[in-house]
Structures are given as C-alpha cells and as structure tokens.
Amino acid sequence: ARLSNLSLSTSNAMEQALSSILPEEYVALIVGSATAIIILIVGLIVAGWVGNLVRRALTNRKLDSALVGFLSSLARWLVIAAAVIASLERVGVQTTSLVALLGSAGIAIGLALQGNLAHFASGVMVLIFRPFKIDDYVELSGKEGWVKDIGLFTTTLLTNDNETVIIPNGTATGGVIMNYSKAGTGRVPISVGVAYGSKVPEVIAILKQAAARCDAVKKDPAPVIAFVGLGASSLDFFVLGHCEPADYPNLVHQLHTAIYEELEAAGIEIPFSQIVVHNAAA
Template identity: 70%
Template sequence: MENLPVPEFLQPYMPLIVGAVTALVIFIIGIIVAGWVHSLVARGLSKRQVEPSLVGFLASLARWLVLAAAVITALERVGLQTTSLIALLGSAGIAIGLALQGNLSHFASGVMILLFRPFKVGDYIGAAGKEGNVKAIGLFTTTLLTLDNETVIVPNGAATGSVMTNYTVSGSRRAHIAVGVAYGSKVPEVIAVLKKATERCELAMKTPAPVIAFVGLGASSLDFLVLAHCDPAVYADMLHQVRTAVYEELAVAGIEIPFAQIVVHQNA
C-alpha cells in the first residue's frame, strides 16, 4: 500500500478503509469456513449413525459459531469494541435461558434421546403415562401414535424424567393371559388343553415356547396363566388369537369356565 499513490483527501480515511476491506475479507473467509465446518460435522455425525434431526442441529450450530467468531473478528478490525457486545450477548443469553428453562430442559432431553437412543422411530413405548408407536423424535417433543389412532405429543423432559418402557427393543413381547376354570377340573388336563390352544396360534412364537402355569386358588376358580411371546407389532392380534383358541379348546374338552353367581336363600 505504501508504494501506491493515495489521494490526499483519502489519506485520513486509509486506516478505516484498510480495516473495512480486511473485515470484509475476514467475513467472506468466515462464510467459506462455516460451510466447510457444517459439511464436516454433518458427515462425521452421519458416519456415526446419529439421528438426522440431531445431525442437522449440531451442524448448523457449528456453522453459526464460526460465523459469529468471524463477525466479531471483523468488527474488531474496523475499530469497534466487541467486549461490551460480547458481554451484552452473554447477559441476553442468560436472560433468555432463564425465561425458557422449561423448554431448554426438553431440548436437553431431546439431545439425550437422540444420542443414547433409548427408543427409535417405529418402536412401541410407554412414556409419561402414554403408550404408542413412535412416529417422530424432535429436539423438544416425541410424537406417539396410540392403538386408538390418537396422536400424542410427549415433551421430551417428561419422557426422560419418568419410567420409560420400550416394548420393541428386545425383539419380542410376552403376553400374560389369565384363565380360570371350575373347581373339580384336573390340573394336568387343563395344562394340556391350554398348551394345545397356544400351539395352534400362528402368532405365538415357538421359541421361546409358551409357558402354562397354575397360579392360584381363586374364590370360584382354579387360576392359570398363559405366557406367550410374539412380535411386538402383532401383540393385540396375538392376544385375540390365543384367547379365542383357549375358549374353543376348553369347550371341546368339556372344561367349564366359571362365572360369578349370586345365591339367594329365602326363608319359608
């Protein structure tokens, strides 16, 4: 610059012009670097099979951090004091954080869900007192579709802040089907009939095999429990199939299913 002739009227403004040009160059380089960082973070997280929604958020966050650093550096080159600006932004961030602390809690829970994957889209879960198939996982909420075709929006903080049950992750779900038969029925015969009923059910898994247990002496019945595994996606259908088979096989075997009765005695 010293070898170039500079008009006298521009000489007082040369430091400002040089600073402005330098700031512009820094800002342009910052935009380019921010794009590189965004792509690098997105590719790195995708290779680790992180959820796409979290990948997009973290990649965008990295890009904006680079851009913020470029802007602050550029402002310093034109002679602006950025210390006060940084302090002001910090104070504003704290105030916003306090005002939105509930939403930030849901956001933090959403990040935990996307990172540690206690469940994924398609799983059938129970969380915050609700059950359903996971349709979407966001940074603030998780969307469930119940068996009644109701869409339920569960805040992520509520999902991670209570007991959560994933019925899908193990690959099978076990049903507990209670069966009561009349007193006087032979226990081995009942067990054989219940076993035959489960064997004719296509939706009940053969491995692990269904379990039949004599579990108690009820007020008016001998109580049995049928434990059968199935694919979580056909749980309701399997319950229907097994109960239907149990009823039919007990009827064929002549084993009575008791029902509540009221005996009224009338004095003469």
C-alpha cells in the first residue's frame, strides 16, 4: 500500500511538471518509467530493512542460524517481488495474468520437485523442533555419527570411521531418531557369551573388573552386569555402561576390548556356534 501511495504521489507531481513542455503521450511513458524505477529502488531499500529486521527478531529467539537465514531471505524476496509487480503495473504490464502464470508455473515446479520439497519441509521441521542439533551423537536411518551440519535439504553426519554421510532430511526424519546426546548420558550395551562350565559369580566379577578399567564408564549410575540366559552354546551375560555422550564412540571400542582381554586373561572361553552331528549306526 505504501509503495502504491508513493507511486501515485510521485507520478502526479511529475505529470504536472512535464505536461507543459512535452506531448501527453511522452509524459505518460516518462512518468511511468521513472515511477517504476523509484518503486524498485525504494523496494530494494525496504527489502533490505525487512530482511535485517526479521533476522534480528529470529536471532533473539535463538533459532538455528540456517532457519534464520532462510526466513530473512524469504521476507526480503517477498518485498522485492511486490516492488517488481508494482513497477510493472506503472509501465502498463498486466500483472494479473503474469501472477496467474507464475502461480501455474509454481504448481508445476512443485509437482516436479515434490521429493525435494518433502526434504525441505523436513529440514524446516528439524530446525524448528530440534530433535537433534550440531555435535549431537545420533542414529539416523541406520547410520550413527556426530551431526556436523543441518541444512534445509540434508543432514551431514561424521561416523566413527571418519566417513562423511549425507542423509536427505525426509529420510532422516522418516524413521526412528536415536539421539544419544539428548538425555545427557550415553549407554553402551554389550552382550557377552561364555562357555558352559564357567562359574557365573566369577564371570560377573571379571565383567565388573573390565568395566572398571574404562575411565569413561560412569560410577553413577553404576554399570549394569547380569546373567541373562542359557544360549544354544553359551552362558549369556549383559553389560551396560553409562558415559558422557562425547565418550560414546570410544567407549564402545574400549569396553569390548577390556571384556575380551579380561576373559582371556582369566582363561574363560568365549564359545562359537557349534553343530554336533551324530552318525547313527546302519
């Protein structure tokens, strides 16, 4: 509305000034073109001001920087689009049909890019609701790693093997999201099988000793160690160590190593699956 009022007042003043020295048909062309240029200039200035205003407002709300940048750019381009349409009207372009054409083109593009738009929508939801954030250790679509980047279309993980995994946001949010950093405590569960004939109290003591070897294992809550079952070829135990989220990847390696070395040092066998075949006499 302000741009329209500005264009009307500007064009009226220019028409009065030029009508006395130029033919009427030239006056309309010059006035329309000059007004269109003024509207564009003012629109660009206002667009920059609106973009900065939106950026400051969203930054104060502590939203993700990627989302802040996207929304501030969107606000700026909406103002620029309004200025362009107003400018075209001043030079005689029928903007109603142009807007309808752009709307139809937008629908066609949306249908063609619906997969990407789904990833985009998922990215916006991640940035707003924050099921995970930068430097969280997560499992997304079967991939575990540290979140290194959250974009509008993809999320980037750095795995324990130092591999960079780029996951489309629609895929990342389409299943269960395991955020090991969210609770503030990482959990490392390990299943251990030992040979039949092993003494259960002795095995439990050895597993406790293995957990105590790992500095990253928290004392509170204490490690959970239990005899949980009679397997086909082994006595089955369960070990659960708690740690800081940042220590989770290293503790997985350290705790497995400590358990294996302690059992080996004590002479306790870790069995492998066996099949016994009896040959019946003919």
